[in-house]
Amino acid sequence: MRWHAGRGRVPGVEAAGAVRTECLVTAALELDGVSRAFAGRPALEGFTLRVEPGEVVAIIGLNGAGKTTAMRILVGRLTADRGTARVLGTDPAHLPRAASLRFGHVVDTPLVYGELTVRENLRCAGRLHGFSAIGAARAAEQAMSRFELEPWADVRGRALSQGNRQRVGIAGAVLHRPMALVLDEPTSALDPRGVVIVRELVRELAVNSCAVLVSSHHLDEVARIADRIAVVHAGRVIGSLGPGETNLERRFFAMALADDESRAATGSVRDGRP
């Protein structure tokens, strides 16, 4: 069953043996006019972004632009002060089990238990994503192979290098083949081989109708992975760039500068911004 943009059916997690469910969706991942402040200081102001099934959208922005805050709202870790967040058509703060079984994310620290080995961590992730014990064991072996983690299969999470922890975290977030995926700077600690593994995996998931939102500071990497690049600045999406465009870096800075100038002209520059 394919997953269609617009109102349509959401496929079940067959590998997990879950019952197929139907629900109405508008976009796989959606933030609509979302605002959020911390101690009165705005982090997001009217942040709007949609990711359709089969689409990979990258968000780029300067430090403090609001990328992680937007992702935290999408994964239900923060609530919006205003506006709407939707994941697979539902409120991420109250995600029903059927939707959570189709959702994967790594935002902030990868979920890797220090006391468990890599194999145990991945089996645990499989169980959390609805697999039977046998299914989780099989999925863990496949994930270790895919992420080239076999040499560390019996190493405890606390003894892993930062890059291998990131591999385990991402492997655990995708081993159930999600239909919506949120990854915050997924390649920040990865070696070149790990970067390729994540890139190929993201593209493969998208081919199978998964909607992927990924943040990064590396324009070169983003250009290779994304269908669309959303530029985040001062808590909003201020425009988009095509991954095939030339001079991405120069265009990114030009957009941010133009936004600053326009906000300064209208007196709406964010309070307290450096």
Ligand SMILES: Nc1ncnc2c1ncn2[C@@H]1O[C@H](COP(=O)(O)OP(=O)(O)OP(=O)(O)O)[C@@H](O)[C@H]1O
């Ligand atoms: N828990 C919090 N308490 C107070 N302020 C916060 C909190 N989380 C984020 N902020 C503020 O919100 C703004 C946006 O932060 P956010 O982490 O979303 O930016 P970012 O684009 O992900 O930055 P970076 O590229 O540095 O990771 C910043 O000014 C940050 O200081």
